[in-house]
Amino acid sequence: MSDNSDGSCIVKHFESYAALDEKDQQLLLSLEEGPREWPKNTPLWQQGDPSDSFYTLSKGWACSFRDLEDGTRQVLDIYVPGDIVGLREFSFRKRITSVVMLSDAELCAFPRTHLDHIFSSSLVLCSVMFMITSRDQAILLERLVNLGRRSARQKLAHFLAEISYRLQRTNTFVENHLSLPLTQSVLADALGLSAVHVSRTFKEFREEGLLKTANAHLELMDIKGLEAVAGFDEFYLESLVSESHL
Template identity: 90%
Template sequence: MSNDSDDSCIVKHFESYAELDENSQQLLLSLEEGPEKWPKNTILWQQGDQSDSFYTLSKGWACSFRDLEDGTRQVLDVYVPGDIVGLREFSFRKRITSVVMLSDAELCAFPRHHLDHIFSSSLVLCSVMFMITSRDQAILLERLVNLGRRSAREKLAHFLVELSYRLLRTNAFVENHLSLPLSQSVLADALGLSAVHVSRTFQEFRQEGLLNTGNAHLELLDINGLQSVAGFDEFYLESPISES
């Protein structure tokens, strides 16, 4: 593999799903635009903006959200380093969500109109794209179960453990403890809970030695313990068929 592909955001992501030959790597490299830095709290795009590209999150964290009529918001997803941002919207002319940086971040743009070239040039890349979107859909389905049928303790624990598994997928180093740049308000908006409810649940988790909070960060002290609280089953995050 070339040095350029070693540094490529999207090549690294695609290779977590399937081995890419040199031609596929070079095709991705030719279509990917260079990384740009985005400061914390910067809006990447607003709902209704023109949908002309998706991005690979090389460094940092972001979230997608919808503003509601009553002034509140629903956080739809939290993106971790290595994730693809905006892939759900590539078939729409306008953005269906807004995206904001949760920390200082670095993103690589991938113009939407270049997808036709990928689809016509590489069966491997087409397959990987399908696997990525299928796994994204599985995460959303599990999120619906989490929102609708689990207690507040289970919701919070499940969401945090899922993030740790997703970080492993993008080759991040994860032990039994992990620091996340997530405020209580972001988690409340993601899980349909009040800030007071999140704070009370976090107090319980702190007393149980599962996590620490402070300065808009979460430190997961015992991921295995949180997994037990959530009754977490990683089946929906399993490796693609091609790796079996």
């Protein structure tokens, strides 16, 4: 990898699917031009807004959600550094979800019309884009299983194990101890649980030495332990292609 791509979350993300040559790296780096900072709790877009671009999340965390008729919300996904935000909506005229920052963040907008250039310039990047959208779909399918068939303990442990696994794709090293900007409220909205139920489960996990909570952050003290509670199998997150050119 060239020096100017060192530290690029999106390059690291794509290289977890396929080896990239210099041309592919430079095309990807063009996605990260003109970064803009977004403060915590700032909306990136609202449901119903025009769907004219997607974003690369260079720093910070965000989540997508749908507001419900009774005033509650369903959190659909958590975005970590290196993720592409809004790619699954690029074929729609309007946003089908809302996105808000969970921490101070840095994102780079990429107009939807520029996808034509990526697709016509690189078969590798085109294929990786397809794999990323397929993996996003697999995550949503696993989320359905989590919501419908697992206990509260398993739901929470599985969700946290998944996030830690996804972080390993774009971060140089993730230890067994990990700090996440996730509140009990966000997790409750993601898992379809009440805040009281999440709080009770957190208490159990704290007593078991699996996690700590402090200052609107969640510290995973024993990721392997959480994986054991969840019966976590990362098969749905694994890449079809990892180190060779397509």
